[in-house]
Amino acid sequence: MIELTEVTKRFGGTTAPAVDRLTLTVADGEVVVLVGPSGCGKTTTLKMINRLIEPTSGTISIDGVDVTGLEPHELRRGIGYVIQQIGLFPHRTVRENIATVPRLLGWDRARIERRVRELAETTDLGDDMLDRYPSELSGGQRQRVGVARALAADPPILLMDEPFGAVDPIVRAKLQDELLELQRRLRKTIVLVTHDIDEAIKLGDRVAILSVGGHLEQYAPPEELLRAPANDFVADFLGSDRGIKRLSLIRIADIDLEPGPVVPPGTDVDRARAVMAGYDTDWVAVVDGDRMLGWVTNDGLDGRSTIDGVDLEPFVTRLTPNNTLEEALDAAISSHTAIAAVFDGERFLGMITVERISREIVR
Amino acid sequence: MIAQAADQPFVRWDWIVDHVDDIWAATWEHIVLTAIAVGVGFVISLALSMLALRHRRAYGPITWVTGILYTIPSLALFAFLVPITGLTTLTAEIGLVSYTLLILIRNIVAGIDGVPASVRESAVGMGYTRRRLFLEIELPLALPVIVAGIRIAAVTTIGLVTITALIGKGGLGFLILRGLNLFYSPVGTTQIVVGTVMSVILAVAVDLSLVGAERAMTPWSRRRSR
Amino acid sequence: MIDFVGDVVAWFLDPVNWVGSGGIVSRTWEHVQISAFSTVAAAAVALPPAIWMGHRRRGGIVAVAVVNIGRAVPSFAIIALALPISIRLGLGLGFWPTFLALFALALPPMFTNTYTGIAEVDPALVEAARGMGMTETQITTRVEIPVAAPVIVTAIRVSAVQVVATATLAALVAWGGLGRFIIDGFAIQDNVMVFAGGLLVAGLAIATELAFAAFERRFVPTTTGRSAGEELLVDVTVAPQHG
Numbered sequence: 001m002i003e004l005t006e007v008t009k010r011f012g013g014t015t016a017p018a019v020d021r022l023t024l025t026v027a028d029g030e031v032v033v034l035v036g037p038s039g040c041g042k043t044t045t046l047k048m049i050n051r052l053i054e055p056t057s058g059t060i061s062i063d064g065v066d067v068t069g070l071e072p073h074e075l076r077r078g079i080g081y082v083i084q085q086i087g088l089f090p091h092r093t094v095r096e097n098i099a100t101v102p103r104l105l106g107w108d109r110a111r112i113e114r115r116v117r118e119l120a121e122t123t124d125l126g127d128d129m130l131d132r133y134p135s136e137l138s139g140g141q142r143q144r145v146g147v148a149r150a151l152a153a154d155p156p157i158l159l160m161d162e163p164f165g166a167v168d169p170i171v172r173a174k175l176q177d178e179l180l181e182l183q184r185r186l187r188k189t190i191v192l193v194t195h196d197i198d199e200a201i202k203l204g205d206r207v208a209i210l211s212v213g214g215h216l217e218q219y220a221p222p223e224e225l226l227r228a229p230a231n232d233f234v235a236d237f238l239g240s241d242r243g244i245k246r247l248s249l250i251r252i253a254d255i256d257l258e259p260g261p262v263v264p265p266g267t268d269v270d271r272a273r274a275v276m277a278g279y280d281t282d283w284v285a286v287v288d289g290d291r292m293l294g295w296v297t298n299d300g301l302d303g304r305s306t307i308d309g310v311d312l313e314p315f316v317t318r319l320t321p322n323n324t325l326e327e328a329l330d331a332a333i334s335s336h337t338a339i340a341a342v343f344d345g346e347r348f349l350g351m352i353t354v355e356r357i358s359r360e361i362v363r
Numbered sequence: 364m365i366a367q368a369a370d371q372p373f374v375r376w377d378w379i380v381d382h383v384d385d386i387w388a389a390t391w392e393h394i395v396l397t398a399i400a401v402g403v404g405f406v407i408s409l410a411l412s413m414l415a416l417r418h419r420r421a422y423g424p425i426t427w428v429t430g431i432l433y434t435i436p437s438l439a440l441f442a443f444l445v446p447i448t449g450l451t452t453l454t455a456e457i458g459l460v461s462y463t464l465l466i467l468i469r470n471i472v473a474g475i476d477g478v479p480a481s482v483r484e485s486a487v488g489m490g491y492t493r494r495r496l497f498l499e500i501e502l503p504l505a506l507p508v509i510v511a512g513i514r515i516a517a518v519t520t521i522g523l524v525t526i527t528a529l530i531g532k533g534g535l536g537f538l539i540l541r542g543l544n545l546f547y548s549p550v551g552t553t554q555i556v557v558g559t560v561m562s563v564i565l566a567v568a569v570d571l572s573l574v575g576a577e578r579a580m581t582p583w584s585r586r587r588s589r
Numbered sequence: 590m591i592d593f594v595g596d597v598v599a600w601f602l603d604p605v606n607w608v609g610s611g612g613i614v615s616r617t618w619e620h621v622q623i624s625a626f627s628t629v630a631a632a633a634v635a636l637p638p639a640i641w642m643g644h645r646r647r648g649g650i651v652a653v654a655v656v657n658i659g660r661a662v663p664s665f666a667i668i669a670l671a672l673p674i675s676i677r678l679g680l681g682l683g684f685w686p687t688f689l690a691l692f693a694l695a696l697p698p699m700f701t702n703t704y705t706g707i708a709e710v711d712p713a714l715v716e717a718a719r720g721m722g723m724t725e726t727q728i729t730t731r732v733e734i735p736v737a738a739p740v741i742v743t744a745i746r747v748s749a750v751q752v753v754a755t756a757t758l759a760a761l762v763a764w765g766g767l768g769r770f771i772i773d774g775f776a777i778q779d780n781v782m783v784f785a786g787g788l789l790v791a792g793l794a795i796a797t798e799l800a801f802a803a804f805e806r807r808f809v810p811t812t813t814g815r816s817a818g819e820e821l822l823v824d825v826t827v828a829p830q831h832g
Contacts, residue, residue, distance in 0.1 A: 050488060052484070052487060052488055072490075073490040073491065073492050074490065075490075076487070076488055076489060076490035077489065077490035078490075081485060081488035081489055082485075083481055083484060083485055083488070084481075085479070085480075085481030086481065086485070087479070087481035087482045087483075087484055087485030087486070087488075088482075088485075089482060089486070089500060089504075090482070090504065090583055090584075091500075091503045091504055091581065091583045092583070093583075100486075100489055101489050101490065104489065104490055104491065104495075133582075133583040134583075135583065135584075146485075149489075150489075159488075373673070373677075431795065434750060434754075434791075434794050434795055434798050435790075435791040435794060435795070436753070436754035436755070436757050436790050436791065436794050437754070438757045438758065438768060438771050438787075438790065439757065439771070439786070439787040439788075439790035439791040439794070440787070440791075441771075441787075442771045442774070442783045442784055442786055442787025442790070443784060443787045443788075443791075445775075445780065445783055445784075446593060446780040446781075446783065446784050515660070518657075518660050518661055519660065521661075521663070522660070522661070522662070522663035522664060522665070522666075523663070524663075525663040525665040525666060526663075526664075526665045526758075528665070529772070529775065530775070536663070536665055539663075539665060539666055539669045540669075542669060543669045543672065543761060543762075546669075546672045546673050546676070547673075547676070551673070552673045555666070555669045555670055555673065556670070558666060558669075559662065559663070559666035559669070559670060562661075562662075562663050562666060563661045563662055566660070566661035567661055570657075570661070
């Protein structure tokens with residue numbers, strides 16, 4: 001657990017503090033993202049944790065031990081550190097770069113080699129990559145080496161300063177997904193700095209929004225931030241589309257589904273048409289218990305007395321409770337019916353409508 | 364006597380063949396004088412550079428003083444030293460060393476300043492101590508720029524060594540001076556040519572070996588696929 | 590030691606050492622004269638092709654080779670070689686061998702620094718000039734030369750200082766100059782004269798450097814955005830050697 005208590009940093013010669021009496025706790029195994037406009041002290045805060053910057057006042061402790069009581073270089077060897085420009089050593093191969101901290105810690109050769117291979121696998125770097133120099137890698141590969149190097153001595157804490165700021169958006173999204181996947185397995189305590197609110201929402205278990213001068217405006221899980229911004233600054237920083245952003249954080253399982261325009265087998269056509277009218281659609285689905293048989297348009301019912309025997313179409317887009325509302329919205333809109341069906345395996349659970357999703361946006 | 368010169372050969376090959384030992388001795392002395400000057404100059408420069416890197420305010424005065432030393436013509440510098448240290452190797456070396464300082468200090472400091480801030484930050488962030496950072500990260504990365512400085516210093520020194528002939532040393536410069544005194548005869552011009560050519564060969568050879576040494580020591584700067 | 594300093598001061602105070610054909614005034618004039626001639630001649634020969642090649646941005650390898658060769662040939666050797674060559678050309682002792690040597694010495698740094706200065710003018714600037722309809726000659730005279738002016742002046746300064754330094758050796762080929770006091774002093778083992786000569790030579794070299802620096806500050810606008818320190822770095826990397 002990392003605890004910052006009343007931490008203040010004033011840089012020499014300035015009167016306004018860069019960080020002002022910041023109190024923040026990071027629990028073990030959680031990803032905390034520090035986000036805010038430039039000048040908000042987020043990077044300063046990060047660097048005070050591994051003492052690249054010394055606080056002017058206040059205390060920072062890791063697992064109850066005050067970091068100022070430790071030798072700075074010893075402290076740093078126990079904390080992974082990744083920066084935007086990555087800072088790979090250009091004169092050392094990928095293997096040697098990854099082995100940096102283990103070597104500083106004096107591990108024996110065999111153990112280092114084992115660890116390097118393990119990390120190359122973890123971070124998806126091919127064995128042939130290990131003997132290359134950083135100048136021979138792509139931006140994404142360099143970033144992976146940077147992460148592997150930070151993880152080398154298996155530190156419980158990882159500090160990341162704009163780790164994906166220098167790569168293009170497509171690679172960035174991929175690296176973000178990789179980090180989440182890595183974190184699911186490794187459960188490190190991660191403090192990550194970014195100026196990109198979308199990145200913060202995507203990666204953070206909790207997000208700390210800072211304003212200029214190092215004021216903590218709000219510290220909460222992303223869903224809570226988006227649902228209930230503490231003040232105008234936070235609301236502004238999240239942007240006017242924060243409702244839409246929130247959709248990516250809510251799973252279908254979290255909301256109540258509607259039955260949708262469904263009828264059981266044997267229903268007569270007049271009854272089925274009444275159900276359609278109730279939902280203002282021109283189609284109806286036939287469900288036997290929790291089994292979805294398919295759907296048929298209004299025209300397909302012409303000249304029939306009951307729903308039985310008509311040609312039913314299958315649902316192509318099938319959502320699961322694990323999908324987010326963002327994905328549900330996408331499916332509902334592109335299905336032209338403005339309704340999407342949700343299944344758990346073969347079991348039909350219910351329908352989700354655009355109206356239902358938009359109620360979540362405005363909440 | 365001067366009028367005859369035009370009819371005579373410029374270079375007498377038989378003189379060269381007869382004096383191979385002399386030429387080799389002069390070349391060897393040249394190498395030794397150069398090596399001492401560059402070696403001592405490098406050690407002093409490294410110390411002054413580390414001082415300048417640690418206390419930035421010292422860099423101005425250091426380059427100012429070494430810059431003045433660099434501007435003073437070598438013969439004038441020897442003129443200042445001869446009344447104190449006499450016509451000795453010490454006099455020659457003091458002069459030669461002082462000319463290497465500005466070049467070497469500039470390049471060492473520029474080389475270390477050129478290490479990317481991100482590399483330094485990540486090294487410190489991973490727990491490098493100041494000493495290990497200097498020896499294992501900064502110095503190797505500054506190597507190409509430092510070697511570039513050593514190359515200029517070495518080639519410059521090889522040229523300057525010839526002038527120490529005027530204070531009784533000189534290596535190949537001794538051949539040139541002796542030739543200059545016999546400038547009207549083929550024996551004289553031959554010695555000037557031999558001294559010059561050998562000194563150029565020496566400069567090129569030293570330069571190329573330093574390039575080779577640098578390439579061997581910096582394998583990372585050669586491979587670049589992207 | 591105190592005596593020695595006193596002797597040097599006395600040497601400077603003695604009017605005999607100032608006047609006449611071998612006096613300080615006439616020796617300084619000889620020194621300045623030959624240095625100026627050689628530098629101007631070298632500039633006249635080196636700058637046009639350097640500017641032309643720099644404009645075409647071709648011949649970078651030649652430029653590097655020229656300065657490297659220039660640095661590898663000792664200035665003392667150039668002076669020594671100039672003497673028999675001058676005699677064979679029928680130009681005799683004294684002025685001509687000195688001139689030839691100093692001229693040859695000043696060419697490489699002048700050529701290479703000028704070439705580099707012109708070739709390193711921001712290509713976007715040249716393209717903009719071309720886009721506005723300037724001819725190639727106009728681009729060179731109105732854009733490249735003004736922008737590269739500080740580097741070109743530095744090139745001339747580096748060569749001039751080197752020429753002044755090497756002109757000291759002119760005494761060896763029967764030209765005068767301030768080097769005479771040192772060379773003659775060595776010959777008659779007069780340390781006072783040697784030391785006084787050293788002071789005069791060093792003073793002239795530093796004065797040349799300062800005069801150019803003052804000229805640059807006064808008349809040459811900074812166009813490259815380089816700091817003074819970086820500009821000095823240029824001198825050191827391309828300056829061949831001293832005399």
